[in-house]
Amino acid sequence: MRYRIAWIAGTALSLSACAAGPDYRPPQAAALGVPATFSAGVATPVSDADLASWWTRLNDPTLSALIDRAVADNLDILAAQARLRQARESLAQTNAAFLPQVSGSASGGKNYRSQAGGTRVDGNGNVISTGASNWSSSYSGSASASWQIDLFGELARSSEAARADLAASGYDLANVRMTLIAELVTNYVQARLGQEQLRIARTSQQVQQDNYNIANWRLQAGLVSSLDENQARAQLAQTSASIPQIEANLKASLNRIAVLTGQAPGEATRALETPAPIPVAPVQIATGIPADTLRQRPDVRSTERALAAATARIGVAQAQLYPSLGISGNIGTTSNAFKDLFSLITGGVFANVAQTIFDGGRLASQVRAQRAATDGAFAAYKKSVLTALEDVENAMASLSSARERKAQFTIAYDASNSAAIIARSQYQAGLVDFQTLSTTETTLLNARNSLAAARSDEVLAIAQLYNALGGGWQSMDNRPDEQRR
Template identity: 55%
Template sequence: MRRFAVVLSVAALSACTLGPNYRPPAPSSLQVPDSWYQRSAQESQDLSRWWEQFDDPLLTRLIGEASASNLDLAVASSRLVQARESLVQARAGLVPTVGASGSVGRSVGAGNDRTTFSVGADATWEIDLFGRIRRGIEAAGADAESVWYDREALRVAITAELATNYVQARLTQERLALAREDLAIAEDNLQIAQWRLQAGLVSSLDTEQARAARAQAAAVIPGLEQSFAGATYRIAVLTGRAPGTLTAELGQVKPVPRGPRDVAAGIPADTLRQRPDVRSAERALAAATARIGVAQAQLYPGLRLSGNIGTSAFSLGGLFSAITGTILAGIDQTLFDGGRLRSQLRSQQAATEGALATYRQSVLTALEDVENALAALNAARARQVQLETALEAANNSAILARIQYRSGLTSFDQLLDVESRLVSARDGLASSRADESLALVQLYRALGGGWDANAAPDIRTTR
């Protein structure tokens, strides 16, 4: 028996682990450039709480509530618990499975009544000769890490979505104020046109045009109010509340939050570390690579050790006077299965190649997102410069046109044209300023901001 135990110990210690040992692909193999095509500051920056750069306490509070109460994040957390338990189950394969049993029997006969007691235990243990179990644990651990990163990627997306809706709500408030001012000007123009008609200075065409302009200005307001309500409803749902619960609080007019002028995007290779979705794809690649070893180990023999021990007696005191037991070792090897196991190995190798392609695609998509966000930010700032000039000119033109119309020096058509340009310039400038904030939100999301990029995946089990 001792010799048998020694042989098993040596076999276990000399066991090899089949399959490739995973190494993360180097950035150079992923076509990661050395710098961004769009110019940006290159210093690294902590983006874990980027929304604080907008200096808006309400926005900061709402994002904190979303991080704690969002229901999609709750679903993601439950998936993480499932992944942790899968890791527990995989680790259980390394230790023996032990069971126990006991029974009491009573036989009744002519002068032969007696009670029988028996207890026993049995155990089975698979010796991981070729690393099938160890590779399974490696795959389950990588899966759990991938799920953890998926949850953090969802947190990044929810944070950016809430900030986007918040900016859009504030922009809508500003556009509503402008629309009401435009309506007041249109009503004033209508009154002037009616006065001039009563004085016989113009025809009824001017009043009809003024009525149409006034109605068009008024028609803009309900659509903007609907947009504001929709943004507040979405913010409420993102924070785990019913739609409408935040409408009154957000109804207090505040300006569009403005972010910092400069954002340090770092170098493109930083994206591999900062983006949780990229990290998730890399961990999925690691899990797929480990499963090649699982599939390969199934082609080799399996060694299992089993045993039992038991005793029986006619009294409790005599249970341990005679104990018997057996121990068995068995080897199994698939000789013919129609190519099923080798097909599973090839299938897993193909799955790993697909996971590698997915990882590479996630990196390229991340780089694209950053470049698009930088381009959008630069474009919004360039538009602001031109729209500020356009607004100044349109405002001066509108003042002159109103004076000339009052004096009868210009037609109502010309006044409407000038004021239409003023409305467009005011709305365009407000939108371009909000576009800058939205582009900043897009950039922070593209860079992977909104979570702690230095945190290790939390795959601790609940046991």
């Protein structure tokens, strides 16, 4: 009997190597429409080290500390980590199907039996029953085992799909981290821009207050009409009106930073209310080649793993068309005395073969449905690749635009600042009217704000570019590529 069982098991294991369904092969870059180079710029190699902590190139310790806090406490990251743990347990549950399932039971107790009989009277006239009653013991134990032989790879393909799902969950966690860092940098830069805009507005407000005082004095002296005084007051009021909106935008950025770092708005960002300059953008940015996006972008790798899982599930559905083989066995014993419980043991081993003969085409339809799902997964994967390339191209265009605007606004600021100084002195000397002074002051205010916005746009474009390149997750714990195999 044992030789027969060994032969059945050996045959089953050799057949299980023949897994149903297609073997997955990652699509090549050509099939995904990936070009050789980006349309703008020269392809420069980019390493994981360059991408892992790209924000440190902004040389802002406060920002780096915020990112460390966010990575540790952000609630979206904690939720993604929980989903990753859940996927890991799903893989463990799937792999458990490869092993025999064993269960056992035992029982013991006493039985009471009473038998009715006649009666008699003793010498004292007492009635005595002649019936019989007794107690008996009963003990039993049993165990059973079953094992589903993976003849055509249904379990192997299920495990393959679960491993791909686990890797996809890991990349989803990486994508949450990558997106979080980019969003935090964006809000931090916007907060510093708001502080710079407040400084500019309040400086302009002070200058315009002085202009209003001069215009009012000249009106009182009869040197000018009330037109100058009204124009000065209107200009001052417009600048003063812009300050509350800037403050509100600044507060919104600070509140968002607090939530991103897993804290309640308010006290958590009190230290950030102290004004600090906008981070300085690095000059050189490595972009690599488009094919790098298949490796660097965690959202792209997640959709690739989803395609692998969908392909494996074709094999799961296809294996259900073929016969299934199961081996089961049981062993048991029973006795009226515990010491004799193992005196007599009974058991058996059985093999079971099952094959669906007619199901109205249900199983075949499941195979076709899973093939359709795989086609959809491939389309989603290709779309994610093309979207990643689009993000990189857009980010490079935004960075180029911001740098060109910063250069031009620097020229505009220098020229308008000189013009405002000249106009202010000439107005005080009565050589020009207030309209000329107002125009130059407005031009200077716009140039200051535009230059500050261009500087922040340059940093934001760099954040957008690094996010598009897939930076920010390469140094995280439990990297998904360690789970891929």
